[in-house]
Amino acid sequence: MELIRLENITKTYQMGDIAVPVLKGISLSIAKGELVALTGSSGSGKSTLMNILGCLDRPSSGEYWLEGEEISRLSADGRALLRNRKLGFVFQNFNLLARTSALENVAMPLAYAALPLSERQTRERAAEMLARVGLADRLDHHPSQLSGGQQQRVAIARALINQPPVLFADEPTGNLDSKTSEEVLRMFENLNREDGITIIMVTHDPKVAGHAQRNVSLCDGLLAAEAACAVSGWQGSAGGRP
Amino acid sequence: MKIYTTARTAFKALTRNPMRAMLTTLGIVIGVGAVIAMMEIGAGSSAALAKTIASMGANVLIIRPGTASSGGVSFGAGSTTTLTPEDSKAISRECPAVKNAVPMVRARAQVVYGSRNWVPNAIYGITPVYLDIQDWSILAEGEPFDDRDVLNGNRNCLVGQTIVRELFDGQSPLGKEIRIKNIAFKVVGVLTQKGANMMGFDQDDVILAPWTTIKYRVSGATLANANQSSDTGGGAVNTLSNLYPSGGRSLYPDRSAAQEANNPMPVRFANIDQIMAAAMSPEEIPEAIAQIGAVLRERHRIRPGESDDFNVRNMSEVTKTLSTTTALMTNLLMAVAMISLLVGGVGIMNIMLVSVTERTREIGLRMAVGARSRDILRQFLVEAVVLCLTGGALGIVLGHGGSLLVQALLDWPVETSPAAILTAVLVSAGVGIIFGFYPAWKASRLDPIEALRYE
Numbered sequence: 001m002e003l004i005r006l007e008n009i010t011k012t013y014q015m016g017d018i019a020v021p022v023l024k025g026i027s028l029s030i031a032k033g034e035l036v037a038l039t040g041s042s043g044s045g046k047s048t049l050m051n052i053l054g055c056l057d058r059p060s061s062g063e064y065w066l067e068g069e070e071i072s073r074l075s076a077d078g079r080a081l082l083r084n085r086k087l088g089f090v091f092q093n094f095n096l097l098a099r100t101s102a103l104e105n106v107a108m109p110l111a112y113a114a115l116p117l118s119e120r121q122t123r124e125r126a127a128e129m130l131a132r133v134g135l136a137d138r139l140d141h142h143p144s145q146l147s148g149g150q151q152q153r154v155a156i157a158r159a160l161i162n163q164p165p166v167l168f169a170d171e172p173t174g175n176l177d178s179k180t181s182e183e184v185l186r187m188f189e190n191l192n193r194e195d196g197i198t199i200i201m202v203t204h205d206p207k208v209a210g211h212a213q214r215n216v217s218l219c220d221g222l223l224a225a226e227a228a229c230a231v232s233g234w235q236g237s238a239g240g241r242p
Numbered sequence: 243m244k245i246y247t248t249a250r251t252a253f254k255a256l257t258r259n260p261m262r263a264m265l266t267t268l269g270i271v272i273g274v275g276a277v278i279a280m281m282e283i284g285a286g287s288s289a290a291l292a293k294t295i296a297s298m299g300a301n302v303l304i305i306r307p308g309t310a311s312s313g314g315v316s317f318g319a320g321s322t323t324t325l326t327p328e329d330s331k332a333i334s335r336e337c338p339a340v341k342n343a344v345p346m347v348r349a350r351a352q353v354v355y356g357s358r359n360w361v362p363n364a365i366y367g368i369t370p371v372y373l374d375i376q377d378w379s380i381l382a383e384g385e386p387f388d389d390r391d392v393l394n395g396n397r398n399c400l401v402g403q404t405i406v407r408e409l410f411d412g413q414s415p416l417g418k419e420i421r422i423k424n425i426a427f428k429v430v431g432v433l434t435q436k437g438a439n440m441m442g443f444d445q446d447d448v449i450l451a452p453w454t455t456i457k458y459r460v461s462g463a464t465l466a467n468a469n470q471s472s473d474t475g476g477g478a479v480n481t482l483s484n485l486y487p488s489g490g491r492s493l494y495p496d497r498s499a500a501q502e503a504n505n506p507m508p509v510r511f512a513n514i515d516q517i518m519a520a521a522m523s524p525e526e527i528p529e530a531i532a533q534i535g536a537v538l539r540e541r542h543r544i545r546p547g548e549s550d551d552f553n554v555r556n557m558s559e560v561t562k563t564l565s566t567t568t569a570l571m572t573n574l575l576m577a578v579a580m581i582s583l584l585v586g587g588v589g590i591m592n593i594m595l596v597s598v599t600e601r602t603r604e605i606g607l608r609m610a611v612g613a614r615s616r617d618i619l620r621q622f623l624v625e626a627v628v629l630c631l632t633g634g635a636l637g638i639v640l641g642h643g644g645s646l647l648v649q650a651l652l653d654w655p656v657e658t659s660p661a662a663i664l665t666a667v668l669v670s671a672g673v674g675i676i677f678g679f680y681p682a683w684k685a686s687r688l689d690p691i692e693a694l695r696y697e
Contacts, residue, residue: 056610056690077614084612095607095694099258109611111247158611 002065003165003198004030004053009062009072011048022048023059024221030200032165035192037209038202040218047170049218050202054087054168055079067165084112088159092171094151096143096158103139106130106157113162129157133187149180156187160197167191169201173208185211245624248617252625255601262593267633269589270673274637274666275644277579281662282645284575286655288568292524295567299439300524300560301341302375305333305517305534308551323513324551327453329541330517334371337533339526343519344371347453349460354421355409362405363447365422367456375520384416384431387452395454399427402446403435420449425459427451457512524564527556583669586633587677594626594681605685606693619686626678627671634670638663 011023022045030036040046051057052064055071056079064072071082083089096105107126110117117125127139133153143151152172159167169188173181189211191197201212209215217224256263310322330345347367353360366372369392373379379386387398399420406415415429427449436445451460521530531554538544538552598605605618613621642658649656 051691054610056694077616080609080612080614083610089610091607091694095603097258097604097607100254104254108608111251112608112612112614112617116247162612 001032002029003032003034003067004028005063005065006053007063007065009049009052009059009064011045011052011057012060022221023052025062026218026221026223028216028223030198032198033192033196034198035188035211035213036198036200037212037215038200038218039204039206039209039215040224044218045221046202046218050168050170050200053200054089055083080112081114084109084162085114086164086166088162088164088167090152090155090159090167090169090172092174094143094148094155094175096151096154098144099142101140101142102130102135102146102154102157103127105143105154106161109158109161125161126157129161130154132160133157147180148176149183152176152180152184153187156184156191160191164197166198166200169199171203172201173203173205181208248620248624249628251621252628255621255625256628262597263629266590266593267629267636269586270583270630270633270670271586271636271640273583273586273673274634274670275640276582276637277666277669278638278641278662279644279648280575280579280641281659281665282642282656283648283654284571285657285659285662286649288571289657290655291571292564292568295524295560295564299376299557300564301521301527302557303340303519303521303527303530303534304555305329305343305519305538306515306553306555308549308553322551324542325514325517327512327514329538330514330519332537332541333517333519333534336537337519337530339522339530339533341520341522342371342375343517344369344375345453345514346372346516346518347457347461348515349422349456351423351460353405353409353449355415355418358409358411360405360408362402362449363444365449365451365456365460367453367460368450369453372450372518375518378433378436380434382432382434383414384429386431392452392454395458396452397425397427397455397459398430399449399451400431400433401429401450402433402448404444404447405449406432422449422451423460425455427455453514454512457514524561527561531556583673587673590626590629590674591677591681594622594678595684597625598622598681598685601685602688602693602696605688606690606696609688609690610694615686618688619682622682622685623675623678626682627674630670630674630678631667634667637670638666641666 006026006028009023009026009028010021013020013022026049038046038050048057052059055066055074058074058079059072062072063070066082066086071079074082097108103123103126106129107122110122110125127136130136130139133156135150135153135157138146138150138154141150143154146154152175156167167188172188173184176184185208188199188201192199201208203209305325307322307324310317325345327345330343333340334343345368349365349367350361351365353362353365370386370388373386381400382403384400386400387396390396391398399422401409401415401420406412409415409420410418415432418429419426420429421427433446433448433450439445519530519534521527534554535550539550542551544550608618608621609615642663645656648654
């Protein structure tokens with residue numbers, strides 16, 4: 001079943017008088033339950049595509065269908081609601097709130113839900129999510145008391161608390177060593193396989209991309225398959241971004 | 243997002259950086275503290291000032307007899323004699339808005355001491371209460387006469403500074419005898435210097451004596467000869483009849499029993515020239531006037547529809563000065579208080595702006611997980627208001643403590659003012675909203691992509 005469909009998406013930034021096209025017409029379809037790696041060299045437009053997919057930005061033209069809904073023209077508030085209900089985000093630098101317990105970090109998106117839960121329900125739900133990522137004994141730890149891998153797992157729990165169908169991960173292993181990277185990726189695979197969550201990862205790292213079922217490679221604002229550039233253009237160092 | 247959750251989030255965000263929150267609040271604490279302290283000390287000073295001005299006569303009412311008229315010719319204020327010492331007693335007893343009242347008799351006569359003579363501006367026959375009303379109780383020398391002197395018509399008197407200068411050449415007059423219209427008075431006290439009043443009338447050129455003495459011995463007037471047609475005051479000078487009033491005979495025939503029944507005459511033992519009354523406070527003057535009017539109309543048996551046989555005058559000039567001064571004082575304090583709150587508010591705005599910049603990534607993250615811009619706006623606004631209200635509460639405690647300290651150490655008058663506290667709370671919340679709005683608005687306008695990428 002098709003979850004995401006992009007039709008000829010373009011994005012052009014205006015730098016003063018000069019229009020800079022970043023995405024030049026991307027058509028893409030992602031089925032429910034896929035684990036997709038989005039790759040490409042820097043400047044290829046993969047971050048911009050990620051932002052559009054994540055409803056953080058609007059395309060200049062083209063259509064974006066998410067679960068059968070055309071959402072490329074939604075207002076900022078509409079997109080905020082959509083992000084809250086249907087999308088989860090995992091970032092390279094975790095983006096946890098400092099001096100805030102893991103539990104509260106995980107519960108944070110619930111505060112913006114359309115139907116707010118009671119205090120107790122919120123705590124229960126957050127604790128449950130943390131247990132699922134294997135941090136049941138770290139509920140009251142602050143981010144500074146957690147290792148990088150644990151922090152990323154807290155971030156994953158936070159991304160999943162509203163039970164979104166899609167999870168976006170922007171260089172999720174960029175700040176982790178290879179062993180914890182492996183753990184996080186295995187967690188992604190489990191979530192993908194057991195809960196049927198569609199996962200879209202942006203990465204430099206071919207090893208990370210290797211965990212995905214499908215690689216979508218970008219080059220100069222177009223899908224690499226359609227562009228006239230070498231597929232080997234995205235050779236990255238093992239540690240991700242320098 | 244419920245307001246409760248927002249408040250809790252805001253509170254948590256603040257406790258995450260307690261030092262910064264404390265420093266931010268300091269501006270408001272000092273601002274509100276200054277407002278409270280100033281309002282309380284100011285209210286105290288204002289009350290003290292009002293008391294001082296009131297002592298100049300702002301709360302004094304003069305009750306004078308009304309006019310007599312005959313054949314369309316009006317004789318002017320004071321031309322009838324309708325007031326009695328009993329009226330004065332009734333006013334101070336029955337009018338709640340009147341502190342006290344004193345009957346007054348005026349005379350103008352030559353005063354002789356040894357080889358010197360002088361005609362004072364006024365010779366007042368009074369009771370000792372007059373000194374309280376005029377705030378003149380503290381004498382330069384000697385003691386005031388008392389109520390028994392008034393009852394007995396004793397020939398004791400108090401003299402003003404001008405009299406001391408003119409008659410005694412600056413020597414102490416205590417125990418000396420002066421003669422007023424050939425009646426010997428003993429000087430028992432000397433009044434303090436008061437200077438001229440607002441009309442330029444020398445208030446020190448005065449002699450005060452029991453009203454009974456002035457009435458019966460100096461003016462020589464009794465009920466029988468007090469009315470205009472039989473006034474003998476100007477007639478004989480220096481005769482024995484003034485010393486020992488004979489109580490003359492009425493020019494009119496006695497009234498018949500039927501006349502007595504139809505028009506009962508009030509039993510009056512004496513007439514007085516005016517009554518001086520002091521209202522409880524300058525604000526209560528209108529009430530006092532109304533109450534005095536009611537009491538006197540009843541006592542004088544004036545029917546509804548008939549005009550008063552008396553006039554009540556107040557010192558509107560002084561009252562106006564008083565209200566102007568009080569308003570000026572209040573406005574001055576208000577201005578200073580507003581400036582300190584403004585400074586506190588700008589402090590809040592500064593720190594909130596810094597806080598927004600510092601928390602750009604947090605804002606981006608919150609937006610990414612579904613916060614709408616109005617959620618962000620509300621969060622920062624609530625944070626600012628929480629800061630300001632906390633600061634306001636601390637400020638109230640600090641300001642009140644400060645004013646109590648001032649009272650204890652400097653012995654300044656201080657008045658606790660619930661209005662000031664309420665104002666401070668409202669104003670601090672207002673400051674939070676006004677000065678928190680710009681940073682909050684700025685935060686809500688952040689682009690989530692930029693904010694997430696912010697280093």
